[in-house]
Amino acid sequence: MPRALGSLSASGEPEHSQVPPGFAMLPAPSPPRTCQEPAAVRPLAAGSLSACRLQDARRLRPEERSGGPAGQVTQPAGRAWTSGCLVRLSNPHLATMKEDLLYHFSLGTGTHDFPAMFGDVKFVCVGGSPSRMSAFIKYVAAELGLGRPDEDHPNICTGTDRYAMYKAGPVLSVSHGMGVPSIAIMLHELIKLLYHARCSDVTIIRIGTSGGIGLEPGSVVITRQAVDACFRPEFEQIILGKRVVRSTDLDERLVQELMQCSSELAEFTTVVGNTMCTLDFYEGQGRLDGALCSYTEKDKQAYLHAAHAAGIRNIEMESSVFAAMCSACGLRAAVVCVTLLDRLLGDQISSPHEVLSEYQQRPQRLVSYFIKKSLGKA
Amino acid sequence: MPRALGSLSASGEPEHSQVPPGFAMLPAPSPPRTCQEPAAVRPLAAGSLSACRLQDARRLRPEERSGGPAGQVTQPAGRAWTSGCLVRLSNPHLATMKEDLLYHFSLGTGTHDFPAMFGDVKFVCVGGSPSRMSAFIKYVAAELGLGRPDEDHPNICTGTDRYAMYKAGPVLSVSHGMGVPSIAIMLHELIKLLYHARCSDVTIIRIGTSGGIGLEPGSVVITRQAVDACFRPEFEQIILGKRVVRSTDLDERLVQELMQCSSELAEFTTVVGNTMCTLDFYEGQGRLDGALCSYTEKDKQAYLHAAHAAGIRNIEMESSVFAAMCSACGLRAAVVCVTLLDRLLGDQISSPHEVLSEYQQRPQRLVSYFIKKSLGKA
Numbered sequence: 001m002p003r004a005l006g007s008l009s010a011s012g013e014p015e016h017s018q019v020p021p022g023f024a025m026l027p028a029p030s031p032p033r034t035c036q037e038p039a040a041v042r043p044l045a046a047g048s049l050s051a052c053r054l055q056d057a058r059r060l061r062p063e064e065r066s067g068g069p070a071g072q073v074t075q076p077a078g079r080a081w082t083s084g085c086l087v088r089l090s091n092p093h094l095a096t097m098k099e100d101l102l103y104h105f106s107l108g109t110g111t112h113d114f115p116a117m118f119g120d121v122k123f124v125c126v127g128g129s130p131s132r133m134s135a136f137i138k139y140v141a142a143e144l145g146l147g148r149p150d151e152d153h154p155n156i157c158t159g160t161d162r163y164a165m166y167k168a169g170p171v172l173s174v175s176h177g178m179g180v181p182s183i184a185i186m187l188h189e190l191i192k193l194l195y196h197a198r199c200s201d202v203t204i205i206r207i208g209t210s211g212g213i214g215l216e217p218g219s220v221v222i223t224r225q226a227v228d229a230c231f232r233p234e235f236e237q238i239i240l241g242k243r244v245v246r247s248t249d250l251d252e253r254l255v256q257e258l259m260q261c262s263s264e265l266a267e268f269t270t271v272v273g274n275t276m277c278t279l280d281f282y283e284g285q286g287r288l289d290g291a292l293c294s295y296t297e298k299d300k301q302a303y304l305h306a307a308h309a310a311g312i313r314n315i316e317m318e319s320s321v322f323a324a325m326c327s328a329c330g331l332r333a334a335v336v337c338v339t340l341l342d343r344l345l346g347d348q349i350s351s352p353h354e355v356l357s358e359y360q361q362r363p364q365r366l367v368s369y370f371i372k373k374s375l376g377k378a
Numbered sequence: 379m380p381r382a383l384g385s386l387s388a389s390g391e392p393e394h395s396q397v398p399p400g401f402a403m404l405p406a407p408s409p410p411r412t413c414q415e416p417a418a419v420r421p422l423a424a425g426s427l428s429a430c431r432l433q434d435a436r437r438l439r440p441e442e443r444s445g446g447p448a449g450q451v452t453q454p455a456g457r458a459w460t461s462g463c464l465v466r467l468s469n470p471h472l473a474t475m476k477e478d479l480l481y482h483f484s485l486g487t488g489t490h491d492f493p494a495m496f497g498d499v500k501f502v503c504v505g506g507s508p509s510r511m512s513a514f515i516k517y518v519a520a521e522l523g524l525g526r527p528d529e530d531h532p533n534i535c536t537g538t539d540r541y542a543m544y545k546a547g548p549v550l551s552v553s554h555g556m557g558v559p560s561i562a563i564m565l566h567e568l569i570k571l572l573y574h575a576r577c578s579d580v581t582i583i584r585i586g587t588s589g590g591i592g593l594e595p596g597s598v599v600i601t602r603q604a605v606d607a608c609f610r611p612e613f614e615q616i617i618l619g620k621r622v623v624r625s626t627d628l629d630e631r632l633v634q635e636l637m638q639c640s641s642e643l644a645e646f647t648t649v650v651g652n653t654m655c656t657l658d659f660y661e662g663q664g665r666l667d668g669a670l671c672s673y674t675e676k677d678k679q680a681y682l683h684a685a686h687a688a689g690i691r692n693i694e695m696e697s698s699v700f701a702a703m704c705s706a707c708g709l710r711a712a713v714v715c716v717t718l719l720d721r722l723l724g725d726q727i728s729s730p731h732e733v734l735s736e737y738q739q740r741p742q743r744l745v746s747y748f749i750k751k752s753l754g755k756a
Binding site (some may be wrong): 299 | 573
């Protein structure tokens with residue numbers, strides 16, 4: 001039976017109901033929290049997280065950080081990941097299915113040998129644009145010395161144009177389209193794919209584009225915390241007509257490792273900051289140049305400055321559900337996005353094409369270097 | 379200043395506040411309504427609707443309908459559309475911009491002659507998949523006798539892989555990806571494109587795929603009303619951190635015209651029904667086969683049966699924002715989706731590829747016939 005949505009005590013039990021009429025809380029894989037209360041208590045979902053995730057989920061101590069909410073993590077950190085962690089699902093029904101068809105990938109356990117095709121995957125990189133993810137696999141393959149530099153990596157999802165997927169050695173590169181629903185479909189099927197393939201010790205990184213707040217265009221933001229349009233570290237969804245809220249925790253150790261890689265690369269400015277995930281690019285991000293707009297420049301500036309004060313350094317459209325789903329399935333996850341403009345100064349993305357292209361390669365270069373280093377090839 | 383979110387009296391003024399703490403209502407192009415109250419009162423947004431839209435927005439009388447909430451409209455209806463209606467924006471800021479760059483189309487008023495390229499557009503058809511929208515333009519061009527049957531129609535948005543756009547005579551065919559955020563970005567830029575091109579009397583139809591409820595797979599559903607996952611005819615979004623609710627009205631006369639076309643074609647079952655628009659394909663639609671699931675088959679069946687009782691005949695992921703935005707900008711809009719499976723009987727889309735391909739052509743055939751007939755060529 002649905003439970004009323006309320007804030008949580010330290011024990012993880014609801015203290016009091018604040019649910020709007022008509023909404024209730026399902027028993028969810030991640031512990032529920034109220035929409036109204038700040039996320040003071042964030043118990044881990046023991047049922048859905050693997051042991052290695054639990055081991056790695058400790059908070060950074062203040063002395064390990066510098067520069068406030070958006071400052072750079074400068075302390076190098078050793079890899080403390082425990083090996084042998086299988087990808088886990090949080091769905092008992094799948095065990096009863098004879099065959100699983102991943103419709104939007106046009107792949108299925110009845111027609112494809114997932115362990116043979118994907119069993120060696122250790123790094124999954126995802127991004128909105130199919131052509132960018134194709135370019136990434138070519139780049140990372142060359143960096144890792146896999147195949148010839150001019151080698152083509154065929155799209156594995158040839159039976160559909162919903163997503164594109166490429167593989168080179170232990171690296172999988174997958175497009176996810178734009179927005180929370182689009183990446184959520186991809187993640188459901190990707191996580192099932194990794195599970196069916198019996199993959200272990202998988203790190204997943206979103207490499208994307210974003211609008212910056214108070215940053216020089218071309219800066220790269222590594223997400224400390226994914227927050228919603230009200231600056232809360234939550235992902236809210238409606239399940240069977242009821243509001244369910246999940247936390248958007250990301251792996252803090254992985255943030256440190258990526259920041260260390262950026263320091264070693266020393267090619268572009270990189271910061272750690274909160275990332276706001278919105279459901280719309282125009283009104284949802286306070287732009288003044290959509291087909292609809294009912295607020296002023298002053299309203300917009302007030303909103304963006306409040307976001308900056310909350311530690312938000314960039315805005316994109318996928319990080320919250322990405323963090324929530326990866327966390328619920330025990331995947332070590334990070335979000336690395338380049339900023340294409342400073343939203344405090346404008347709305348239109350009007351830099352020349354070649355400038356934007358170079359910006360978009362920055363997260364690819366950083367994550368490629370991280371993979372190389374993780375494999376002992378840097 | 380933001381107003382508190384509340385239900386509306388017949389005068390359109392808030393009666394009482396039911397806003398959760400932290401949420402307030404912006405002055406929005408469409409009048410606000412509470413999230414909790416049924417949509418008993420739905421005043422038209424005079425500021426954003428064109429005169430022809432107002433003229434066409436009357437409700438069907440009961441005797442013009444048959445078969446209850448999901449029954450077929452069998453009465454033929456004459457076209458009562460007034461000519462000369464320009465596409466309108468609901469954004470005063472755009473008038474101050476020297477140039478407008480439609481980033482996700484890679485088109486701009488400074489680099490492209492929109493009136494010359496698009497000024498003759500009268501019908502816009504949108505759908506998720508780029509290849510389906512390419513196939514559609516080829517099909518409709520042949521049906522209308524425009525160009526050679528084997529003629530290729532180049533993608534107009536060559537500078538990006540976010541969306542694909544094709545044109546044949548007065549018909550524009552545009553892909554929108556999957557989910558509300560993805561189609562919303564496309565619609566903002568499409569509506570601005572039509573505005574800059576000074577298009578008039580434009581009809582826009584989404585031709586898509588969906589999961590059916592209690593219908594034979596392959597049935598086509600013409601949407602009477604787009605509803606959310608709580609069965610409300612509303613589209614909710616967060617603007618500057620505040621919750622805004624817009625109505626999801628569609629053009630009832632257009633529903634009738636499309637239903638009449640289906641009767642004349644007599645090729646497949648077509649019904650008029652409500653369409654539920656969700657933000658997720660798996661948990662959001664009550665599927666049991668996602669990476670995450672915390673409910674039972676019984677819970678799922680109860681939800682889908684409640685949806686059926688509310689007049690919902692299919693579920694997809696774009697109709698609510700499509701209806702809300704088109705309505706706010708005075709575009710005559712309809713949603714025509716084929717059902718790929720009956721969700722009361724299962725979750726996986728496992729019909730053979732050729733069967734699904736034929737299903738997906740059905741909305742295309744219906745809408746193509748409608749266009750032909752509208753142009754006096756049927």
